[in-house]
Amino acid sequence: MxxxxxxxxxxxxxxxxxxxxxxxxxxxxxxxxxxxxxxxxxxxxxxxxxxxxxxxxxxxxxxxxxxxxxxxxxxxxxxxxxxxxxxxxxxxxxxxxxxYRGPERRTRRVAVGSAVRFRTGFRRRDGILADLSMRGCQILAEKRVRVGQSVVVWIPDAAHASRSFALRGRVVRTLVTDAGEHGFGVDFGKVDKDLAAHLKLAVLAYADGPAACPHASAAPHADPGVTQPLAAFAETHAHELDPNETTHGACSVAADCREAVRAAAELDGGCTPAPTGAERREAARHVYEGRRVVALGEQAARVLIGRDLSIGGMRVDRSVELRLGQSYQIAIHVAPGQTPLVLSAEVVRDDGARGYALRFVDVTALAERYLRKMVDSLPVQEDEQGVVVSEIVRSDA
Incomplete structure (x- = not known):
């Protein structure tokens, strides 16, 4: 707010x-x-x-x-x-x-990858339901929509294969692939109690993995020229998409999405390629942006709020990423227009609720001068103490 x-x-x-x-x-x-x-x-x-x-x-x-x-x-x-x-x-x-609310999402989001119908305005449209949760869903479709637009989505009923139930929501984000296909995230808002029961069953139905992507012939309401590329996109990316996780600009998706994600994972070093066949992805979700794989939750977990900054080190709030005795490369953000200062730091003390004590290691003369200037003009202030925002670049383990 x-x-x-x-x-x-x-x-x-x-x-x-x-x-x-x-x-x-x-x-x-x-x-x-x-x-x-x-x-x-x-x-x-x-x-x-x-x-x-x-x-x-x-x-x-x-x-x-x-x-x-x-x-x-x-x-x-x-x-x-x-x-x-x-x-x-x-x-x-x-x-x-x-x-950031910890390593677990506040609501479970499951990959789906099946055909779905939705309405924005007067006409019903076809698309691919990429993922689903109790809060919202992600849809891939040819139809362009606007952020803030009202939408009705017919969710497949888990109890009756031939039925669906309608949920109203609003568009909270959009995306466009290189192939010209469009996607959008929907926030359901407050769901009626009876519909919430159906929605919960639908989410649970895909808890073990997404639906097999349909061929064009298996989607009677969809345009075969649209469904197949969307299905390929959903198969690879359904686990990544979240209406509350924003991707700016076009998502760079190669013709062979699976190979593109595998190549990006190898470059990034932190993402396991999606398994094929009966296997289901168990790794954390990643958003594919060009040749880089980014995990929003992981990035948030790497943020450190530093206090009591000095030339020798600083105290930081508790973080699930830190371990006593472990060394890390951290980037400390200084004033606008200045390059972040990257230092080696060792976790030397666990102060319980007060956080961890970090000791800077092997600080060069240039870095020390930079650090002294930083101590004198911290960008974020709390009471009379300096609070500095930093992030873990990598672990030295």
Whole structure:
């Protein structure tokens, strides 16, 4: 949720770029439950700050002249105070960290890959249901849609093979492949109790793996010229797509999608190619963007919120990626326009709820000078302590 008068438009763009569903409203219209609040200085002291779901994160973004407001908004319940100017990369990582809810998704999403019908406007259209969850779905189709557009989706009924049930939602993201095929993510919003029972069964029906991709002849309602390439795309990418994970620009998909993903996985080194035959993919989902494979959840897990920064090291909040005695390469984001500082760091102490103590290793004279400047002008401030955003580049194990 965002509370501002337009001055946080850049923050909204960053939040949407990492797949967040952004709600902008007046404080009096704020919903009772939200995961992350980002507010300007004007709204960071209101009653809306005190709402939110369990473990909600509250962030205030202040301009460079608002140093005196830090203590005020902290007393109001703000968790993190960002003082401009702030590096966009640092702010993006901070949002990722705030949105991250651990290694498990809050709702299970299953790959489907079967034919589906939907309606935007008056005509029913055909497409491929790439994936499905209790919150939404991803559809690949020839029909172009707009973000924010209302849509009705007929989900195959798990209890009756020849039946389907209709769910209403809205389009929350779109994508276009190199072949000109279009896809979009749908958010179902609040689902009626009776329909939720059908939806749960549909999700469970594909819990062990996606449906076998139909041939054109097996999809009576689909255009054979459209269904086959979409089926090939869904077979390879259904496990990757999430209406709440945004991919900007066109997805670069080669004619042979399976070979493209396998090649990208070999280049990236962190993704196992999808198995063939009866085997089902068990690895984490990855979004294919050109020749690079990116896992949004993994990237969020690598974000570190550092405190007590000094020339010798810093303390960071607890992270599932860190292990006592382990060494890592970390990138510390400095001021706008400056290159992140990459350092070797060793986890030397576990301080429990206060996080981990990192010791910088083999710091060069140039890096030390850079680090001293960083300590003097941290982009993110909390109370009187400097808070610096960094990320794990790799483990030295």
């Amino acid at each position: 965002m509370l501002h008068d337009g001055e946080l438009a850049d923050v909204r763009a960053l939040a949407e770029s990492v797949g967040a569903r952004v709600v902008e409203c007046r404080p009096s219209e704020a919903p009772a439950a939200w995961d992350v609040l980002v507010a300007s200085g004007r709204y960071a002291r209101g009653d809306a700050v005190r709402g939110g779901a369990a473990h909600a994160v509250r962030i205030a973004v202040l301009d460079r002249h608002a140093r005196s407001m830090r203590a005020v908004v902290r007393r109001a319940g703000i968790d993190l105070v960002v003082r401009r100017p702030v590096h966009p990369a640092a702010l993006r990582l901070l949002l990722l960290h705030a949105l």
